[in-house]
Amino acid sequence: MxxxxxxxxxxxxxxxxxxxxxxxxxxxxxxxxxxxxxxxxxxxxxxxxxxxxxxxxRSMDEIVEARAELSIQRVSEFTDPLLKHAGRVELLPCIGARIIMRVLIADPAMRWMVERPYVFVDEISKVAAPMMRGAEAQAVADGRLKPVGGHECWLRMYPWLLLAEIQEALKSGDIFFHEEQFAYVSLRFLGIDDALAVSLVGESRDLVGDAALNLGPGASAS
Amino acid sequence: MxxxxxxxxxxxxxxxxxxxxxxxxxxxxxxxxxxxxxxxxxxxxxxxxxxxxxxxxRSMDEIVEARAELSIQRVSEFTDPLLKHAGRVELLPCIGARIIMRVLIADPAMRWMVERPYVFVDEISKVAAPMMRGAEAQAVADGRLKPVGGHECWLRMYPWLLLAEIQEALKSGDIFFHEEQFAYVSLRFLGIDDALAVSLVGESRDLVGDAALNLGPGASAS
Known part of the structure; x- marks a missing residue:
């Protein structure tokens, strides 16, 4: 050496x-x-x-934020291969909705952030927005995705919609219902028509499967 | 006596x-x-x-919340006569978006609440949700409004969408841009098609007019 x-x-x-x-x-x-x-x-x-x-x-807050960032990065590690396998950008919001809800709810650092909305929104924006901006740009340009108010409006609203839905999922304990709800809300926001939305949500159900349910709080918090 | x-x-x-x-x-x-x-x-x-x-x-917080409630009630006092004049439920989200953004941004108690998202969301829900539930029920039942995820999903998401948009309006100072953005987001959420949305937003612009701009921060905070 x-x-x-x-x-x-x-x-x-x-x-x-x-x-x-x-x-x-x-x-x-x-x-x-x-x-x-x-x-x-x-x-x-x-x-x-x-x-x-x-x-x-520097502080406890900083390590909690670092843990939360790891969780958000994990979301894209899970989502990318599934999306490549599916090969269809309209599935991104559905697959993304399922994975992100399951990963975030399983992580105590993310649950802590749900109580601090502006920190939550900043962290999601920092990690997820560049990824989504890249993954969706072409589809927005060619009109497959038509986010109301434009792409930046969608990227800006996304963390707030996610926060609202995660909060409800934590309250009710019904993650599966709220990941589908979040997928439908996202697809509507992106201008996907309702009939197609139903089939996309169904397709994403099969693609993500139950396996990822192991990311749920029961499994990994035990 | x-x-x-x-x-x-x-x-x-x-x-x-x-x-x-x-x-x-x-x-x-x-x-x-x-x-x-x-x-x-x-x-x-x-x-x-x-x-x-x-x-x-009981506390300073309580009087701030009471002031905020007054502001939210003022929104419906402004909105109701305009809506009756217009006579068309699809205009509610557009007129509502303009009035609510202008009234809330003009009120220091509401701006204080923007820093406390869960208090903000609770206050909006408490006053606005029963009003909206009533005003929109028939239109949801007969399919003129088709909120994604159902009416309760819309009522639940509404305060979060509003919060995200108000925060941006406060950051940029461009209330007019963000009240229209909020109107478009609301109409999309409610399943109104884009061409109709453009004409509804235009119509609401004329109905609400500049008069209500006196509710803006410059005017009433001076």
Whole structure:
């Protein structure tokens, strides 16, 4: 190992420690809830020194936001291959609605954010908007998607619609109903006609399947 | 005056004092902002004793919410006669969008609530939902309005859509643009087709006119 590798190794070590802390935070949040978790709980679970936390995160809020961003990124990791398999952009809102509801509701960091609407909306916008802007641009240009008020209006409204629906899903416990509701609302917003919407929602039901239900709170919070 | 009138007179006096305090609170909020206003400011402006405030309101939050409710009720006082004049239920979302944006943005209590999304949504739901449920029920039943996900979904989503749009209007200062945007979003949600939407929004522009622009922040906050 020559000297030139050393900075890289330090970078890698730093990244590994950060991932260790983030991973530990998730376990602690699931076990105790975000509001009851302490920095000490997290560094204990990660088996690192207390001060190490602050080399990576300025505050508890910052690590909660980092966890939430991981969840939102996970949504696109789940959604992309399904969408490529389906090959039809109109399915994105349906598949996306199912995955995003299941992933976010399973994550205590996201549930914490539901109580802080502006933080929630900012986080969703930061991660989801660039992805959606890219994935939908062509379809908006050629008129397959006709978002009311234009594409930017849709990207801006999306996190608020999602927040309203997640909040209802958390209240009622019926995630499946609200992921379909969210899909229908999204399709209407995008100007997809009702008959096509019914078949798209049906198709997305088969594509996403029950497997992803393992992302639900019962499974991963246990 | 016989003894039987006395309780009524007390009730009337109590109501007058409450109105006096509410009126004074509005002036104070406009002059100093909600966050800087004190109970003392309000009782001074109303020329009542400090303790009188607490005969009517338990806290500052409670009087802010009461002021916000008055604003939301004002919306329906403005909207109802215009709608009767127009005689066409599809115009309700357009007229409503214009009036509600102008009234709410002009009211410091409502702007304060925009920072507290769940309070905002609750207040809008409490006052606006019963009114809308009544005004739109027949049109939903006979299919003139086809809200995606059903009428309750629309009533539930409405405050969130409004919040998102008001927030943008406050950011950009362009109330007119965002009241039309909100009207288009509402009409799409209600299943009105795009060509009709354009003519409805135009018609509502003439019906509401510039007069109501006096409700804007520049006019009433000065």
């Amino acid at each position: 020559d000297k030139d590798e050393k900075p890289n190794r330090n970078v890698r070590r730093r990244r590994r420690t950060r991932e260790l802390i983030l991973h530990a935070a998730d376990s602690v949040f699931r076990a105790k809830g975000v509001d009851n978790a302490t920095v000490n709980d997290i560094t204990d679970a990660a088996d690192v020194a207390y001060g190490t936390f602050y080399n990576h995160f | 016989d003894k039987d009138e006395k309780p009524n007179r007390n009730v009337r006096r109590r109501r007058r004092t409450r109105e006096l305090i509410l009126h004074a609170a509005d002036s104070v909020f406009r002059a100093k902002g909600v966050d800087n206003a004190t109970v003392n400011d309000i009782t001074d402006a109303a020329d009542v004793a400090y303790g009188t405030f607490y005969n009517h309101f």
